[in-house]
Each structure stands twice: as C-alpha cells, then as structure tokens.
Amino acid sequence: MNRRNFVRAIGLSAAITACFASPFAYAQAKTVKVGIMHSLSGTMAISETVLKDVALMAIDEINAKGGVMGAKIQPVVVDPASNWPLFAEKARQLLSQDKVAVTFGCWTSVSRKSVLPVFEELNGLLFYPVQYEGEELSKNVFYTGAAPNQQAIPAVEYLISKDGGGAKRFVLLGTDYVYPRTTNKILRAFLKSKGIAEKDIDEKYTPFGHADYQTIVADIKKFSAGGKTAVISTINGDSNVPFYKELGNQGLKATNVPVVAFSVGEEELRGVDTKPLVGHLAAWNYFMSVKNPANDEFRKKWAAYAKAKKLPGADKPLTNDPMEATYIGIYMWKQAVEKAKTFDVEKVIPAVGGQTFTAPSGFSVKMDEKNHHLHKPVLIGEVKADGQFNVVWKTKGPIKAQPWSPFIAGNDKKKDAPDGKTKI
Amino acid sequence: MRITSILLLLLFSVLARPAAAFDADAVRALVFGDGEQQVAAIAALVADGDARGAQVLEALAEGELKTSGKRILIVQGEKAIDAISGAVLSAPHADAEEIIANNRLRRELAGGIAALKLASADRATRLAAAKELSGGAAEAMLPLVRKALDREDDPGIKGMLEMIAAAMEIKSSDREVRIAAIRRLATSSNRDTKTLLLGVLERKDGAWVEADADLRAEAEKSLRVVEGQLAWGERAGLAFAGVSLGSILLLAALGLAITYGLMGVINMAHGELIMIGAYTTYVVQNLFKLHAPGAFDWYLPCAVPASFIMAAVIGMILERGVIRFLYGRPLETLLATWGISLVLIQAVRTLFGAQNVQVENPAWMSGGVEMLTNVVLPYSRIVIIAFVAVVLACMWLLLTRTRLGLFVRGVTQNRAMASCVGVPTGRVDTLAFGLGCGIAGLAGCALSQIGNVGPDLGQSYIVDSFMVVVLGGVGQLAGTVYAALGLGFANKLLESWSGAVLAKIVVLVFIIIFIQKRPQGLFALKGRSVEN
Numbered sequence A: 001m002n003r004r005n006f007v008r009a010i011g012l013s014a015a016i017t018a019c020f021a022s023p024f025a026y027a028q029a030k031t032v033k034v035g036i037m038h039s040l041s042g043t044m045a046i047s048e049t050v051l052k053d054v055a056l057m058a059i060d061e062i063n064a065k066g067g068v069m070g071a072k073i074q075p076v077v078v079d080p081a082s083n084w085p086l087f088a089e090k091a092r093q094l095l096s097q098d099k100v101a102v103t104f105g106c107w108t109s110v111s112r113k114s115v116l117p118v119f120e121e122l123n124g125l126l127f128y129p130v131q132y133e134g135e136e137l138s139k140n141v142f143y144t145g146a147a148p149n150q151q152a153i154p155a156v157e158y159l160i161s162k163d164g165g166g167a168k169r170f171v172l173l174g175t176d177y178v179y180p181r182t183t184n185k186i187l188r189a190f191l192k193s194k195g196i197a198e199k200d201i202d203e204k205y206t207p208f209g210h211a212d213y214q215t216i217v218a219d220i221k222k223f224s225a226g227g228k229t230a231v232i233s234t235i236n237g238d239s240n241v242p243f244y245k246e247l248g249n250q251g252l253k254a255t256n257v258p259v260v261a262f263s264v265g266e267e268e269l270r271g272v273d274t275k276p277l278v279g280h281l282a283a284w285n286y287f288m289s290v291k292n293p294a295n296d297e298f299r300k301k302w303a304a305y306a307k308a309k310k311l312p313g314a315d316k317p318l319t320n321d322p323m324e325a326t327y328i329g330i331y332m333w334k335q336a337v338e339k340a341k342t343f344d345v346e347k348v349i350p351a352v353g354g355q356t357f358t359a360p361s362g363f364s365v366k367m368d369e370k371n372h373h374l375h376k377p378v379l380i381g382e383v384k385a386d387g388q389f390n391v392v393w394k395t396k397g398p399i400k401a402q403p404w405s406p407f408i409a410g411n412d413k414k415k416d417a418p419d420g421k422t423k424i
Numbered sequence B: 001m002r003i004t005s006i007l008l009l010l011l012f013s014v015l016a017r018p019a020a021a022f023d024a025d026a027v028r029a030l031v032f033g034d035g036e037q038q039v040a041a042i043a044a045l046v047a048d049g050d051a052r053g054a055q056v057l058e059a060l061a062e063g064e065l066k067t068s069g070k071r072i073l074i075v076q077g078e079k080a081i082d083a084i085s086g087a088v089l090s091a092p093h094a095d096a097e098e099i100i101a102n103n104r105l106r107r108e109l110a111g112g113i114a115a116l117k118l119a120s121a122d123r124a125t126r127l128a129a130a131k132e133l134s135g136g137a138a139e140a141m142l143p144l145v146r147k148a149l150d151r152e153d154d155p156g157i158k159g160m161l162e163m164i165a166a167a168m169e170i171k172s173s174d175r176e177v178r179i180a181a182i183r184r185l186a187t188s189s190n191r192d193t194k195t196l197l198l199g200v201l202e203r204k205d206g207a208w209v210e211a212d213a214d215l216r217a218e219a220e221k222s223l224r225v226v227e228g229q230l231a232w233g234e235r236a237g238l239a240f241a242g243v244s245l246g247s248i249l250l251l252a253a254l255g256l257a258i259t260y261g262l263m264g265v266i267n268m269a270h271g272e273l274i275m276i277g278a279y280t281t282y283v284v285q286n287l288f289k290l291h292a293p294g295a296f297d298w299y300l301p302c303a304v305p306a307s308f309i310m311a312a313v314i315g316m317i318l319e320r321g322v323i324r325f326l327y328g329r330p331l332e333t334l335l336a337t338w339g340i341s342l343v344l345i346q347a348v349r350t351l352f353g354a355q356n357v358q359v360e361n362p363a364w365m366s367g368g369v370e371m372l373t374n375v376v377l378p379y380s381r382i383v384i385i386a387f388v389a390v391v392l393a394c395m396w397l398l399l400t401r402t403r404l405g406l407f408v409r410g411v412t413q414n415r416a417m418a419s420c421v422g423v424p425t426g427r428v429d430t431l432a433f434g435l436g437c438g439i440a441g442l443a444g445c446a447l448s449q450i451g452n453v454g455p456d457l458g459q460s461y462i463v464d465s466f467m468v469v470v471l472g473g474v475g476q477l478a479g480t481v482y483a484a485l486g487l488g489f490a491n492k493l494l495e496s497w498s499g500a501v502l503a504k505i506v507v508l509v510f511i512i513i514f515i516q517k518r519p520q521g522l523f524a525l526k527g528r529s530v531e532n
Helices: A002-020 A021-030 A045-064 A084-097 A111-121 A153-159 A178-193 A214-224 A237-249 A293-308 A319-341 A346-353 B003-021 B024-032 B034-046 B051-062 B103-118 B121-135 B139-151 B157-168 B173-187 B191-200 B213-264 B270-291 B291-319 B330-352 B379-401 B403-411 B413-419 B425-447 B459-472 B475-496 B501-517
Strands: A031-037 A070-077 A102-105 A126-128 A139-145 A169-175 A201-206 A231-235 A259-261 A281-284 A355-359 A364-367 A377-385 A387-395 B065-068 B071-076 B079-082 B368-372 B375-378
Touching: A002 A178, A031 A045, A031 A084, A031 A346, A045 A070, A045 A102, A045 A237, A045 A293, A084 A102, A084 A111, A084 A319, A102 A319, A102 B459, A111 A126, A111 A139, A111 A178, A111 A201, A153 A178, A153 A281, A153 B024, A169 A178, A169 A214, A178 A201, A178 A231, A201 A214, A214 A237, A214 B475, A231 A237, A237 B375, A237 B379, A293 A319, A319 A346, A319 A355, A319 B213, A364 B034, A377 B425, B024 B034, B024 B051, B034 B051, B034 B103, B034 B121, B034 B139, B051 B065, B051 B071, B051 B103, B051 B213, B065 B139, B103 B121, B103 B139, B121 B139, B139 B157, B157 B173, B157 B191, B173 B191, B173 B213, B191 B213, B213 B270, B213 B368, B213 B375, B213 B379, B213 B425, B213 B459, B213 B475, B270 B291, B270 B330, B270 B425, B270 B459, B291 B425, B368 B379, B375 B379, B379 B403, B379 B425, B379 B475, B403 B413, B403 B425, B413 B425, B459 B475, B459 B501, B475 B501
Parallel strands: A031 A070, A031 A102, A102 A126, A126 A139, A169 A201, A169 A231, A231 A259, A259 A281
Antiparallel strands: A281 A377, A355 A364, A377 A387, B065 B071, B071 B079, B368 B375
16 A cells, blocks of 8 residues: 555656646657667677667766766667668667667678668668778668778788798688688788799688688698798687687697788687787777776776676676767767768768777777768787787778778779669 | 985995996986887897896886886886886885887897806706797897807707707808708798798898808708698697597587487577576686685586486476477477577576687696697597597497486387386386486587687587587487598588688588488498387
C-alpha cells in the first residue's frame, strides 16, 4: 500500500511540475537520434565491439554537457552481425524508420560498399572510422580513418629508409578481399616507382579466418634469403593471432625480417605473447602510448567508462586508432551541427568541412574542406614486450588525404571532391 | 649542499676517467644523435671494449637507459646511475624518458654486445654470443671476432667464429682473403650466407657488379652447395608442416570416426563439441590464473581430462535426450544435430560473449627447437603431434582390447544379435557416443593452443572432419589416419606451390572426384557391410 501511494505521489508531482514548467520540460525531452552500426557478433566482432562502446562513451560525455544544441543524443545501436547485406538492411532501417540524424559505423570496406547506395539514396550521413584503400568519395560519407597516403605509403617509405632497415625485397601478405587487394595494387605501383623489381615482390593471400601459417612463414624465410626483406601485412580479423604466434614460434625476428601491419593494433595483440614479437611494426595515425594531455584524458576517460560499464577486458583497458577516429568523428559532427544550427543533413554536410578537433594523437586534426577526409599525422610504431607500441617515426604534422591514389592509373583525372554521384 | 654534490660529482668523474678509456662523447652521441651517429657510437663503444661502455649498451638494449633533461641515466628499479660520471643517484627519476631503440639500433646493439661477450671466460656465454653473431654482424666487429678467434680453443665456437669472420671478409679489399672466405662459406648452412653470396653475383644494368670472374666462379660454386643444404631444410620443414596439419585434421576427425564412422550418426554438432573442449580449456586456464598462478604453466595437464569429461558428458546427454530416438533416420539426425549445434553456439555466446577468448600457451610451449639453421620446429606443434599419437593409441587399445570396445564393435556389426546375447545396446550406444564426443573435446583442448577460441571455432573444422572420415572410408579407423595425414601433406605441398586459397580449392575438387569414383572411401569393409 505504502509503495503504491508513494508512486502515485511521485506521478502527481511530476504531472504538476510538467504543467507548470512545460517549456523547460520540453527542452529536456528534446532528443536527436544517432545510429551506431557495428558488428557485435561474427568474425569482425573482435575489432568492432569497442567502436560501439567508445561511441556510446562519447555520446554520454556530450549528453552530460547538455547535448547538441540543447538536444540529448539518443543512440540507436544495431548489430549487422558481420553480414555484409545485413549492413544495408540495417542502414535502411536506421534512415527510414528511426530517422537518425547521423550514423557512425562499418569496419570492413565491403560493409561500407554495401551501405553506400542506401546512404546516397536516402541522403543519410555516415562517419566511417577505419583506415581503408581509398578509391571512393561520396557526398554522404565522411572518412575519419586514413587513406593509403596517410598510412601504407609512409610505412613502406620507412621500411626502405636506412632507419627502417633498408628493405630491398617485399612480401605483401593479406586476407583475400577488396581492401588488401587494392592496397597491394597501390603498393606494387609505389614500389616499382622506387626501383624495386618485380621479382623482389611476392604477393600472398589467405582466406578469412585462416589459422595455419606454417607454410607462409617458411616461405617468407626462404624469400628473405635473397636480400633484406620486409613483410607488409594486410591480414584482417582474428587470423592475426595465429600468424603472430607462428612468427614468434619460428623465431623470425624483427631485426632480420620486420613485419609492418596495417590492421593490427593494441586490441588485436591482446591475446598474443608479444615478447618474441618485439620490433615488428604497425602504421597508424594514433597509438595508445602517445604522450600528450589530450591522450592522457582520452585514456583515463576510456578506462573509467570500461570499468563503470564492466566491459570485457576492463582490467586492461586499451585504446586504438579506429576508436580515436570514431571519437573524433562524433565531435566533428557535433561541431558541424552547432555551426549549421540544424540537424538537416543537407546543411550539416558543408559545415563538417573545415572543422578542427584536438585529437588524442596530439595534433589538431582538420576535416578537409573538399574531399571529406581528415588531415592526419602518420605514426609508425614498434611492438614492445608489453603489447604497446613505441613510436619510431612520425610526420611533422597532419597530412592531407589522397583518396585517389596517384599510383593507380587514371586517378589523376578524378576530382578531389564528391560530385554527388557514386564512384565505386 | 649543491656545491658539495657538484664537488662530489667532479671527484667521481676524476676518479672514474683515468680508470678506463671511457668515451663519454660516444655515449652522448648514442643518446642524442640521429640514426647514423647512434650506429657509429655503438661501434666506437664496442671497439673501446670498456666495461662501462658495455654497461651503457646493455642498458639501452634492456630499455634502462633514460634521459632526464641533459642527463643520461641508467635506471634499474629504484637505483639510478649517471651514465657519464658513473655516480649513483638516490633521487627517484619518475620523469626520466626512455630512449627508444628501433630495429636497426637493436640489431647493432645485439651484435655489439655479443662481440664484447666473446671475450668472456664462460663457454656458454661465448657460445650464445657466437650464435647471436651468426645471425649477421656488422663489419666493424671484425677485429673483435679475429681477436676472439685467436684466443678460442673450443672447436665448436671456433667453427662458428670462422664462419662469422668469413662472412665479413667477403667484403675485404684483399682478393686472396675474399676467395678464401667464399670457399669457407660453402660449408655454412645459414640463410644469410646465401644473401652474401648472391651479393657477389649481383648484376646491375646487365653488367656484373663484381668484375673479377674467378671470384664470381668461386661464389657460384659455394652458392650451389649452400642452396643444396638450404633445400634440404626446406623439404624437412614442409614434411613437418604436413605431419602437423595432418595430426590436427586427425584429432578433429577422430571423434567423428566413432560417432559417424562406427555408429552411423551424422553428427553436425561435432564441431561444437570441439569448441566446448576449447572453452573448457579456457575455463581451466582462468581457474589456474585465479587460484594457482604459480602453477600456471601446468594448467594443460588438468585441462586435458576436464575437456574430455565436459564434452563427453554433453555428448551423452545429447544421445540420451535426442539422438537415440532418431537412430536409422539419417536425415532427421542431420537436422536435429545441426539445430543442436546452433543452440550450443548461442549458449556459448551468451555465457562467454561473442568475442574470441584468449587461451595462453604455457611458457614451455612457446618457441621452437632449431633443427637446421633454416628450420625451426615449434614446440606447440611437436606437443600436439605427440598428443595425437597418444590419443590414437589409447583409442585403438580401448576398441580392440577392452570389453567396452568389443561391445561397441559387436553392436555396430549386428545390433539385433548383440542384443540377443545380452549386450545392453542402449548403454553401449551412449558410452560410444560419449567417447566420440570426449575425443572431440580433446581436439578442442589441443586446437586452443594454436588457433583462436571463439563460438564459431567448430564451424571451421566440421567440413574438414567429415572430409577426412568420408575419404578414409566410413567405419574404418586406419582409413581415417591415412586420410588425415594424406590430406595434410597434400594441402601443404599445394600451398607452397599455389598459395593457401587455391590449395583449399584443389583439395576439395580432388575429394569430389575421388568420392565419385570410389564412394566407399580409401578403405572399405569387405564382404557384407554394415549398411544393409
């Protein structure tokens, strides 16, 4: 009885407050829906789950400070389950049913290619947070990850340089799908321009989820007898764990044959014994080990959030590059909305260009006015015994993205800005 | 106070200076210089052979060399030593920044430290140093290696040192020395030797880089010998990879050889029982981490029986609860077990999450044994091959030498007759199914050591398992063994020849054609068969 009375009293008082303070209550109730579309199950869950969590963290943070233009952000989380056609369905649901103002999502290029027509048809807005192969520009997408010239090309340049070991032969090793194949096509052209002969480049692919790297590591060893060799790995997903285990077990040391990876970060190395892997490299635009106030704050916030939400792995909270890119994307969208003074996609898109944000990488990154890509710094790190990375090389400042790589024929004629049509 | 400390410092440096030819400038270049200067500094410090220089180099290799402003410190735990003056500093240096050594620097460092260690009195230290230098040493180390060579009396180390010296002398300016070095290198089986010899035979724009034809001929001769040796190593490595993959296929298929091969149950949930074995290993590992971190390296011996029992119990429940009602109806069995597999996957997802879990190798399973210079056999794979052999032997004994084995064979050959002579066929079915599932659990335990452990683990092995059992001939244990090893070898041979993606396709096409021509598999039961 007591409880019922109590509930009634609360309800009544709430109703009264609502009557008297209706304008205030209205402002409180105003929300804006935002879509979060990352695979929470299936093969890509290993990488994408944390992106969903960091997006929710950023949204909590923005809401705690009053939201965007007085409106609280209401996240709509969908799980496309590493199933590429399902990505398109979920995107359609977010845009036409939930009417989200913006969506943050996708990891693999094949999932992005799947949702792209939906976003263009329904005039949605997508922020894509992962490094990718370029060769795409859409009016409806902002790319906060790296283009090839912000990751792959500088990394290979470093390997060729004296400090990077002066590599003369290259093994291009990847998972068999669009991103590694396109990246390797660009890299092959780049290596040729550097005077590396065809016979000194070996391209190898393995299927998704490949787990037996004995032959591949033995082949790398054999190949390396012909001259100073470096391996460029575009292996994606959980295959990286058996690959690095095999490297360690077979004693292929970084001082002899360095492996530089484009899809391996702190999170992927979580389950691997990194002591035999010391010195292998990764190229990103951010590492957890970077020292600067913005990163200290980012790491602290993430650790606190992971602990509060009891996320798996909260005992050893790790941040990585795509998490940083997600975080930047959300804030850039907020700033653009505040500049445009509306959630209308048509007006927000021009406002995103030119936005700047003090990123945890320690640089003030800017969204290019035209080409929908971020100006980002490039960092190359070496694996340490504790699974973190030592930055051994970095650019002086952020560099502009080239979504149309000059190393692919015909790209010089393409415009560095979306023209409203899809170019897949 | 400050004055006294400065005086003390001065005193220290005055005392320290004359003691040895310590090159403070080299240390400064090592810390503050760019890549080139750092490499030169390492060479200078090694050439000095001074103990304090060696200490600085080792500190850099260990990540103990730090800077605090202009000061260079060697920080070991609470203790800090000024690298230049040698003074022991008591104040904590939390703000000190580590000097990062990149791959190039680390390679030079390792060579330099090893070269210094060649002077050690301890044989094991010298041997380790010589091994390190065999992996490629900087030319600046040649005088040190020569000196060590004069002193060395151990024939093993001496041989290694001669190779190391030869590898450096190949770039010497004296023609005779070079030819001698090239001849000596022919006996080496090191991969780097091939690189060196290829360097002599390099062509640029159609012309030889090395003008001397005799020298080239010698290099060619040596290269052929070295390549011959390397080729043997590669063959051995390939054979091992084939056996290793074959043993994994066998382990995954062995359980199915009982449940499908002997009992005729098309068990689509077989892969999920492997997955349950792997997750049981994960749970046991976590229990050890929590309650007995000291004995962590020995969690595997506990995980083996645990994963067997866990998978066997789940298998027996399945048999009693679902499968026994479906004997003789293969299509329904297939559908039901497939449904069960989905249920098991989702259950594990709910319990442990959709992400992969980490199963760490015990320390004794990481690394490998070096058979030849270019072949390393990883311990984890050796252990698994041995484990498969033991499981196979146990299963063979169980089926041929025990009463249960007799019953199982009896029931599968003639159920009605077995029942008539008093064999409890129902119970035998349950136990046999449990045994098959238990072995699947063991497979999961072993696979957790080399691959990823996630809810989808079983899916990637179910096709391979059926392939092996069908290829070997249903109902035949020996056939399963041959089929698994044969597929392992074929896969590895094709992989080295055509890449992993194509190898998989070729193997599948081969099996399709084979089954068309010979549906009963490699080894068929002769006479009146079980399938009547």
